[in-house]
Amino acid sequence: MPSKRPPNRSKPSVASQANRNAVPPDDDPEASLANPAVISLALQQLTLNVFRKAFPDTFNPELANTLQSVKRALFERDFMTAFGDAAHLQAYAARWSPSRALAYTLVFCEALNTIGLYSKVPAPAPSNEPEAMRIVCLGGGAGAELVALGAAVKSLRDEGQDARRSIEMTAVDIAAWGPIMETLFQGLVTPPPISKYAAAHVVAANVPLIGPTDLRYSFIQRNLLDTSPEEVANLVSGADLVTIFFTLNELYSTSMAKTNTLLMRIKKNMAPGSHILVVDSAGSYATITLNGGEKNYPMHWLLDHIMLKEKDGDKKAEGEASKSKSGEPSWTKLQSEESTWFRIPEGLKYPPELENMRYQLHLYQNSKDVPQP
Incomplete structure (x- = not known):
């Protein structure tokens, strides 16, 4: 069970319907268009440069063969082969994570503004350091979320947001992404290489994307569907935000029952005021087998069914109530986009072709004891 699949995979499944190279289809007039201009072109190029610096030896004639091996293994659902080799992991991160990192930067900036984890208020006094977010x-090992968070911090601070609040990120994934993440993290917090003959003003301007204390990360190699109740509680109980990017549909494809159990454990253990953000391929469906027959349901319908369950349904599934004292479900859906396009702007430079991305987005809040407007 992998965390991600590459864009435009050839496997004929519903998830592959989101061809990220195509223009919005005529039969999808409801698809909205994300605005990448919210993130400056210069920052988007700096984001891509992090990947270029991290994998300088990857872009060679062998890359195409390696990527074909990865795609073939994913097509056959041979995840040990696809993600069990260091060269495969590096090729995947170099080829597919950059496009997603650009889209995720926009997603993070908008989400952090929506839920108020950053706010346009004066920074507190030095003696009152704000707590880290x-x-x-979940499924965030391939580096796109890590780099996107770094770019989002940079973008939000450039806009005048709270300049002192840091982020503590924990990524959980089934494959051994630790070395890849460390390489990318160093690319975020160290200046790009420049000529030793560079002019003084060039040297002075050559700064890292973020500082080493702006974003800290940890990585846990774990199969999400095998996590115990205690592991889930330890993982999410102190989180302000849990993200599941291009992972939930793969989890559903592996085990509907285990995925629903995981989601219920997550929402049970998160604190009031915390949030869950899900991004996945637009048009994703999952198959449920009942009484010997199969039926496809939209992924977002299944997600809502779990996240917005009332007390009795949760009690049957988890043995715990998740409804507030007022009788309303304790989780509220703040935002839902069933089909949005992120388009790569012209002018960006990266060795492999960058790809547009069509996605759905769903943002939930644990609204128990949280005043509602």
Whole structure:
């Protein structure tokens, strides 16, 4: 069970309907268009440069063969082969994570503004350091979320947001992404290489994307569907935000029952005021087998069914109530986009072709004891 699949995979499944190279289809007039201009072109190029610096030896004639091996293994659902080799992991991160990192930067900026983890208020006095935001990225090992969070911090601070609040990110993934993440993290917090003959003003301007204390991360190699109730509680109980990017549909494809159990454990253990953000391929469906027959349901319908359950349904599934004292479900859906396009702007430079991304987005809040407007 992998965390991600590459864009435009050839496997004929519903998830592959989101061809990220195509223009919005005529039969999808409801698809909205994300605005990448919210993130400056210069920052988007700096984001791509992090990947270029991290994997300088990857872009060679062998890359195409390696990527074909990865795609073939994913097509056959041979995840040990796809993600069990260091060269495969590096090729995947170099080829597919950059496009997603650009889209995720926009997603993070908008989400952090929506839920108020950053706010346009004066920074507190030095004696009153703001607490770090804790963000848990499930299936976030391939580096896109890590780099996107770094770019989002830079973008939000450039806009005048709270300049002192840091982020503590925890990524959980089934494959051994630790070395990849460390390489990318160093690319975020160290200046790009420049000529030793560079002019003084060039040297002075050559700064890292973020500082080493702006974003800290940890990585846990774990199969999400095998996590115990205690592991889930330890992972998410202190989180301000839990993200599940291009992972939930794969989890559903592996085990509907285990995925629903995981989601219920997550929402049970998160604190009031915390949030869950899900991004996945637009048009994703999952198959449920009942009484010997199969039926496809939209992924977002299944997600809502679990996240917005009332007390009795949760009690049957988890043995715990998740409804507030007022009788309303304790989780509220703040935002839902069933089909949005992120388009790569012209002018960006990266060795492999960058790809547009069509996605759905769903943002939930644990609204128990949280005043509602």
